[in-house]
Amino acid sequence: MDKFIIKNIIMLSLILGAILGLLAPIPYVGGVMLFAVLVLAAPIVVLYLIMDSKLDLTTPKDSIITGALIGFCSDLTFALCYSIVMVILAQGFHYTPNFFLTAMLTHSPVWLVLLFILFLGVLCATTNAFSGFATFYIINFIRDMYEKQHPEVSKQNNNYAEYK
Numbered sequence: 748m749d750k751f752i753i754k755n756i757i758m759l760s761l762i763l764g765a766i767l768g769l770l771a772p773i774p775y776v777g778g779v780m781l782f783a784v785l786v787l788a789a790p791i792v793v794l795y796l797i798m799d800s801k802l803d804l805t806t807p808k809d810s811i812i813t814g815a816l817i818g819f820c821s822d823l824t825f826a827l828c829y830s831i832v833m834v835i836l837a838q839g840f841h842y843t844p845n846f847f848l849t850a851m852l853t854h855s856p857v858w859l860v861l862l863f864i865l866f867l868g869v870l871c872a873t874t875n876a877f878s879g880f881a882t883f884y885i886i887n888f889i890r891d892m893y894e895k896q897h898p899e900v901s902k903q904n905n906n907y908a909e910y911k
Contacts, residue, residue: 748809748812748813752796752801752802753816755796755801755802756792756796756802756813756816756817756820757816757820759792759795759796759817760788760792760816760817760818760820760821760824761820761821761823761824762824763784763788763791763792763821764784764788764820764821764822764823764824764825764828765824765825765827765828767780767783767784767788767821767825768780768784768824768825768826768827768828768829768832769828769829769832771825771829771832772829772832772833772836772844772845773844774844777844777845780825784818784821784822784825784871785818785870785871785874785875786874786875786878787878788817788818788821788822788871788875788878789813789814789817789818789875789876789878789879789882790878790879790881790882792817792821793810793813793814793817793879793882793883794882797886804883804886807880807883807884809883810879810880810882810883811876811879811880812876813879814872814875814876814877814878814879814880814882815872815873815875815876815879816872817875817879818868818871818872818873818874818875818876818879819868819869819871819872819875821871821875822864822867822868822870822871822872823864823868826864826867826868827864830852830860830864833845833848833849833852834849834852834853836849837849837852837853838853851863
């Protein structure tokens, strides 16, 4: 992969993590946002980039590396935005949607919070590597099904690839 694609992947995953982190303190939505950052971040970013014609996953190795990069980057911004919003809610408004996490963020040493964020980042990288891998195979399965149902389109694409 070239630097332009990696830059797009990192920027989109950082934006996605920030959006999910800002929405996570909402009661009953936080669990869905955590699930999204744990499992769905890689498929969302990969599908967006494929639909925008900026990314083409050619090997399973590319999909695993892309998924892990997306998972780790999106978790970092998710944790940062979530922590900032939780501290602002606890200190400024005396509101705690999750008492355990609020107490941990406000009363724990910084190194412990950073270690927890790093652990969660590795966990997100692992789960998103798998979901990126699964996304690669699902996309290839859909492409194969489409090519079987429309052989004339795949023949035109093969002829176009030969002229390139």
